[in-house]
Amino acid sequence: MTAAADWTGKVGDTWAREWQRTEQSFVDLEQALARAILSVTPTSGQFLDLGCGVGTTAAGIAAARPDATVTGIDLSPALVATAQARHTAANLRFVAGDALGGSVDQPLDLIFSRHGVMFFADPVAAFTHLRARCSAGAPLVFSCFRARRHNAWAAELGAATGQPIDDDRAYTPGPFAFADRDFVADLLARAGWQGASAATVDFDYVAGTGADDAAALADALAFFTRIGPAAAAIRACSDHARAELLERIGTRLARYARHGRVAMPASAWIWTARA
Numbered sequence: 001m002t003a004a005a006d007w008t009g010k011v012g013d014t015w016a017r018e019w020q021r022t023e024q025s026f027v028d029l030e031q032a033l034a035r036a037i038l039s040v041t042p043t044s045g046q047f048l049d050l051g052c053g054v055g056t057t058a059a060g061i062a063a064a065r066p067d068a069t070v071t072g073i074d075l076s077p078a079l080v081a082t083a084q085a086r087h088t089a090a091n092l093r094f095v096a097g098d099a100l101g102g103s104v105d106q107p108l109d110l111i112f113s114r115h116g117v118m119f120f121a122d123p124v125a126a127f128t129h130l131r132a133r134c135s136a137g138a139p140l141v142f143s144c145f146r147a148r149r150h151n152a153w154a155a156e157l158g159a160a161t162g163q164p165i166d167d168d169r170a171y172t173p174g175p176f177a178f179a180d181r182d183f184v185a186d187l188l189a190r191a192g193w194q195g196a197s198a199a200t201v202d203f204d205y206v207a208g209t210g211a212d213d214a215a216a217l218a219d220a221l222a223f224f225t226r227i228g229p230a231a232a233a234i235r236a237c238s239d240h241a242r243a244e245l246l247e248r249i250g251t252r253l254a255r256y257a258r259h260g261r262v263a264m265p266a267s268a269w270i271w272t273a274r275a
């Protein structure tokens with residue numbers, strides 16, 4: 001489970017330190033998501049990137065819609081500081097805070113998010129609140145992971161660390177909380193969003209890169225030691241057990257190392273709906 005409180009502290013700080021690697025892992029997904037967002041984005045208005053991280057998606061939409069105002073909001077002050085340092089377009093601003101709080105201008109004419117909406121304690125209440133802050137018909141577009149069995153990167157880490165491969169059905173905030181399409185369709189309908197539909201996007205999750213496969217593998221191991229489902233298990237080990245676990249993970253990752261990249265099969269939903 002990753003809850004809102006985790007993002008304001010240690011988890012957000014780690015993502016901020018590792019931002020080049022997290023960006024690298026999502027580079028394929030970003031292209032598909034940007035296309036989906038722009039296919040429904042008005043030419044002007046107030047747009048919100050919910051859980052903006054270091055601001056890549058917000059910056060892309062701001063550049064494509066110069067007459068709009070884009071606000072990226074994130075719980076993590078460290079991620080927002082990085083976003084502010086990276087992107088300075090006149091129609092773009094970044095705010096540290098809770099998207100369910102009051103620091104965003106309304107009404108919103110578009111809400112989008114790359115993997116930032118799976119962390120609400122009460123998702124129906126959250127999406128109801130977000131809809132109430134939108135203009136009529138405003139689009140909502142977000143990505144989220146499909147189940148671990150469609151995400152080799154997570155399944156491999158799960159197998160190496162002895163964690164269950166698939167998600168149970170009970171909602172727990174976290175990266176795979178929106179894996180079940182029916183669950184998300186139902187919660188969006190209960191929150192009053194209309195015409196919700198989900199498209200599948202298969203992509204390469206780039207866990208590591210380097211001058212050769214060995215360097216890419218080392219990069220991927222460093223990444224997964226700090227971020228993702230194996231990081232806590234690796235941290236919890238004694239020195240000897242950690243070396244064994246890293247060996248097991250490394251053996252699994254090595255199968256995906258090619259041409260200086262560790263690129264692992266991944267799959268997401270891209271949801272679209274209207275307020």
Ligand SMILES: C[S@@+](CC[C@H](N)C(=O)[O-])C[C@H]1O[C@@H](n2cnc3c(N)ncnc32)[C@H](O)[C@@H]1O
Pocket residue numbers: 004007008012022026050051052053054073074075076079097098099100113114115116117119120
């Ligand atoms: C998996 S990260 C994705 C970050 C970024 N969109 C990306 O793709 O790199 C999820 C982000 O959502 C943010 N987040 C979660 N709940 C939030 C909320 N209620 N308000 C603002 N940000 C939130 C977290 O702080 C975190 O940075």
